[in-house]
Amino acid sequence: MSRAPKTHLIRDTNDRAALDLMLSDGPVTKTRLGELVGLSKVTAGQLLTRLGDRGLVQVVGTQQGGRGPNAALYGVVPSxxxxxxxxxxxxxxxxxxxxxxxxxxxxxxxxxxxxxxxxxxxxxxxxxxxxxxxxxxxxxxxxxxxxxxxxxxxxxxxxxxxxxxxxxxxxxxxxxxxxxxxxxxxxxxxLAGLAEQSAGATHGVKDSVLAWIDRGLGLAVIVDGRLHRGAGGGAGEIGYLAVPGASTPHGTDSPQHAAFQSLVSVEAMDTLARAFGLSGDGVGCVRSAVEGDPDAEPFLDELARRLALGLAGICVVLDPELCVLAGEVGRAGGEVLAARVQKAIASLGPNVPTVVPTAISGDPxxxxxxxxxxxxxxxxxxxxxx
Amino acid sequence: MSRAPKTHLIRDTNDRAALDLMLSDGPVTKTRLGELVGLSKVTAGQLLTRLGDRGLVQVVGTQQGGRGPNAALYGVVPSxxxxxxxxxxxxxxxxxxxxxxxxxxxxxxxxxxxxxxxxxxxxxxxxxxxxxxxxxxxxxxxxxxxxxxxxxxxxxxxxxxxxxxxxxxxxxxxxxxxxxxxxxxxxxxxLAGLAEQSAGATHGVKDSVLAWIDRGLGLAVIVDGRLHRGAGGGAGEIGYLAVPGASTPHGTDSPQHAAFQSLVSVEAMDTLARAFGLSGDGVGCVRSAVEGDPDAEPFLDELARRLALGLAGICVVLDPELCVLAGEVGRAGGEVLAARVQKAIASLGPNVPTVVPTAISGDPxxxxxxxxxxxxxxxxxxxxxx
DNA sequence: GCCCTACTGTAAGGTTCCTTTACAGTTACC
DNA sequence: GGTAACTGTAAAGGAACCTTACAGTAGGGC
Known part of the structure; x- marks a missing residue:
């Protein structure tokens, strides 16, 4: 460890805690900041002066109501x-x-x-x-x-x-x-997994996975609140996942023709929809089924079963608390698909996460x-x- | 954040760092301790006095050689x-x-x-x-x-x-x-995974898995240097893992008759050994093969192939840097089995960890x-x- | 054998950062 | 109009670390 002045560390930590707090909770008064960061009113004031001198915070208004003088509200300078x-x-x-x-x-x-x-x-x-x-x-x-x-x-x-x-x-x-x-x-x-964690369905959840079901297939693994990338950045490349009922993958070819990817994904679902005698593309059929079209029901069940085959393996390895279905298919399937997938996972192994659709609007x-x-x-x- | 005296925190941290250092590196002098923890000689001395008063450290000898007085060596009191x-x-x-x-x-x-x-x-x-x-x-x-x-x-x-x-x-x-x-x-x-990490093959490795192949089948997942237990403590219950070529598992029955467990494990290997016309139990045949018995070679290849089928799925999800084979089978298979499993995993997916046998002697x-x-x-x- | 160098260990004084206490000034409520 | 509760600043103090200084001890060179 460095022989550097160790006492600076605590001030830096407090400064950063104060900034993070103003970012997450919005403008605060001197006194409130002190309470939240764990500093006295005096020290909180010195801290704000310091950050003000560095151009990082400024007074953004005054607090109305309550007794005494209207306290100044400090916030982070956007620019x-x-x-x-x-x-x-x-x-x-x-x-x-x-x-x-x-x-x-x-x-x-x-x-x-x-x-x-x-x-x-x-x-x-x-x-x-x-x-x-x-x-x-x-x-x-x-x-x-x-x-x-x-x-x-x-x-x-x-x-x-x-x-x-x-x-x-x-x-x-x-x-x-x-x-x-x-x-x-x-x-x-x-990134979709991180977005879900900071503002979506897995917010505050320690262990979760997000399955991205779209043109490609992917998985974001969140362990102990942090994204797990894997030693070579390959964690979550579940297109290659060997699943019973799919052809065994081989080598590092494109996953298009291999394993889990061959069962799910937008293309595989188009084929599946035709096999069930449905018109339209796979995602469209998912929407129909979710909206109550009885003809598309068996198709949705088969999709849930296929998803569960792969996800069950993931749950056996990771035992996540929550599993998010995202991507075009996950979004289209909504709560209906999620519930069916959860039920199907329950029939395949001992670890059953709560399965939910993505809660992020816009581009995750x-x-x-x-x-x-x-x-x-x-x-x-x-x-x-x- | 508590409004408690925050300044105690730094002293406590230093005290603990000093104790951990003496535990891992053995007895140290005042001066050396100061350098390692990042304190001045004076402060290090005060620290040791404090810990001595609490009965946690004591002088355990003096350093010989070098100029000046022989410095006292301080160590943690075992009792x-x-x-x-x-x-x-x-x-x-x-x-x-x-x-x-x-x-x-x-x-x-x-x-x-x-x-x-x-x-x-x-x-x-x-x-x-x-x-x-x-x-x-x-x-x-x-x-x-x-x-x-x-x-x-x-x-x-x-x-x-x-x-x-x-x-x-x-x-x-x-x-x-x-x-x-x-x-x-x-x-x-x-626990075997933790032992391997603190004193075995995965020491210093951030992301690793340890496959326990014995009467039962299990997996210890180490992510970012920490054991991952899963939301319900079920992470690594890979006996239930669905693997192509095994019967699909069903419900939460004992994994004995399900999936990955039906392919590997001591019992499955006994059966496999007989199928290959070998005499003796499965573990014995693994030992023979490792020692160079040509009749047992195909048996070992098949075992490696079966292990790789399950481990490849795990690698696709987690992309570990290192995969340890432990348990009775892992230990018996040694480097030979590990090398074949690694090669087999390489043929099944994009993420290929280094596969090694356990390096822990005694009961991990x-x-x-x-x-x-x-x-x-x-x-x-x-x-x-x- | 002597002196110099390098080291140990303690004492004294200083710096940084945070805290408590005190107080003047401001606003809401009764 | 008085009181209670609050804001914001000033002064003094404490906790933890630092540097400097110095007396004392052991090894190495001449």
Whole structure:
């Protein structure tokens, strides 16, 4: 350990606790801040003066009502820093810009086919969003990016993303060089899991999983309140999961033709719907079934059974408290599908989680990306090192 | 956050860091302690005086060599506390007594059929071990117990243990009443995983799993350096894992006839050995194969293939860095089996951990139980509350 | 054999950070 | 109009750590 003055540590900790508190609970008075952080009124006042001098907090109003003078309310200065978050999909790139308080200022979009390479695509989308937000790219403290594929947790770089041919190892370095600031790349499903945890169905739950059922299949694993990425960033790649009734997967081919992926996913469900004599695509049939169409009932049961086959294995390994169904299929299936999946899991093993549909509105991947971007931006802006 | 004097926290932290350091690195001088904990020589001296007054550390010798006066070496007082650890098996109960430094003083054994109930069995075995260690039961700060079955992480009580009919919910309460001190009950496979992590193959590894292949089948999941128990304590009950090629499990029957358990385990291997025309039991055949018997080769290959079918699913979900094969089969299979399992996993999915045999000698369950017992005893003895 | 260097261990004084106490000033309620 | 409850600041104090200083001890070089 460093021989550094250890007493600074406690002040830094208190400063950061106060900032986090103002971010989560909104503006507070000196006295209330002291109570919440565990400091005396006097020390809380000194703390706020200090943060005010650094330009991080300001008086944002006065508290009305109650006896005595109207206490000043202190809040975090929104312009202390900005972040940009992106969701990279095969056919669309979405960006969102927010200030340090987490307030979303503007969004931007781009068709990736319009850009020659990832760096150009990111730069164009971010430029679009920052312009609408009325800030410059230079004011961004951090860029966070959600993509399909596997990210190496050691380097933070992409290992491979099947659906995005241009996004391969080295992209991180290119982006860092181009933007000259922290860049975070994270798997899209993992980000959806983080979004669910910070503002959705798994909020406050220690151990949970989020199953992403869409074109691809994925799983976000939350253990003890933290996202588990795995040694090589491959945790949750359940498209490859061997499931009884599917053909045994082989090698590291695309999971499209392997295992769990062959049973569920949007494509597999289209096929399944036809097999049940239904018209329309799989997701449409899920919606019909949820809305009460009796013809689509057996189809929904079979879908629940298939999902349970894979999820039961996951529950046997992890025993999560909660299992969220997300992605287009999870959202379409809603409470009805979730209840059936839970029942089917119960028939397959001893560990039965509560199964629920996602509770995030909007794009959960973008939301999660914003989350991790804000986390690192705050670490940077609020730290006393700079 | 309590309004309590926050400044005590830093002193307590330093005291504890010093104690942990003396436990892991052995006796140290004042000056060296200061360097390692990050304190000045003066403060380190005050710290040691304080801990000496509390009877926790003492001078255990002097450092020879080097200039100047021979510095006094300070170490933790072994008699500051004792713990007992137990491993409950269907046919044998083993106990081990250690002092607060982790030095094992004595062991004891008992045939559980000699005792009328769990409390009696534990009391008799512990009495045996403490007597041999030259201490009394009253000197024990904590008892830790490893059993098969599921433990509820909320209450710490047993939910059920198929192999131990007398060990059921309520045992924890009975033991607490009888011994009037902290009692910890933990799943045996989880304890083996902890032992492996603190002194075995997964030492220093953040994400790992330990597969226990014996009469029963189990998995210890270590995520980010910490044991993952699951919401209901059911994480790692992989006997129920659905695996292609095994019959689909059903309900919460004993896993004996279900899924992964039906493919591997000592009994399944006996059957498998006969099917391959081998004489002797399954474990014996594993040993023969490892020692180079060509007739047993195909048997070992099939065993590795079966293990990989289940482990591949686990790797797809968790992507561990290391996978340990433990239990009687894992130990017998050694490096040879581990290498084949790793190769087989590589053919089944994208996440391939390093597969190794257990590196713990002796009873890993007892070792793990001692570990958690020492952890809580130290928390208690070293805390400043009492 | 002597001196220098490097180390131990303690004493004295200083810094940082937080706390309590005190008080002047402000507002709501009775 | 008085009292109670609150805000915000000033002054004094305590807890924990730090540096500096110094007396004393052991090894190494000449």
């Amino acid at each position: 202390a820093g900005y972040v940009a978050a992106l969701h990279i999909g095969p056919d669309q790139i979405t960006a969102s810009v927010a200030d340090i308080t987490g307030t979303e200022l503007a969004t931007g979009e781009l068709d990736p086919h319009e850009a020659s390479d990832p760096v150009e695509a990111v730069r164009a989308t971010v430029a679009n969003a920052t312009e609408r937000a009325g800030i410059t790219i230079e004011q961004l403290r951090c860029l966070s990016i959600g993509t399909p594929g596997m990210i190496d947790p050691r380097t933070g770089d992409i290992r491979f993303a099947n659906d995005l041919p241009d996004w391969r190892a080295g992209v991180l370095e290119d982006l860092r060089r181009s933007f000259q600031r922290p860049i975070l790349i994270e798997n899209d499903v993992n 991947v973008l939301r999660g990306a914003l989350q991790i971007g804000l986390d690192t931006a705050r670490d940077e802006v609020f730290s006393n090192q700079g | 500051a506390g004792y713990v007992a650890a137990l491993h409950i098996g269907p046919d044998q109960i083993t106990a081990s007594v250690a002092d607060i430094t982790g030095t094992e003083l004595a062991t004891g054994e008992l045939d559980p059929h000699e005792a009328s109930d769990p409390v009696e069995a534990v009391r008799a075995t512990v009495a045996n071990a403490t007597e041999r260690a030259g201490i009394t039961i009253e000197q024990l700060r904590c008892l830790s117990i490893g059993t098969p079955g599921m433990i509820d992480p909320r209450t710490g009580d047993i939910r059920f243990a198929n192999d131990l009919p007398d060990w059921r919910a309520g045992v924890l309460e009975d033991l607490r009443r009888s011994f009037q001190r902290p009692i910890l009950i933990e799943n045996d496979v989880n 369950v007892l070792r793990g139980a001692l570990q958690i017992g020492l952890d809580t005893a130290r928390d208690e003895v070293f805390s400043n509350q009492g």
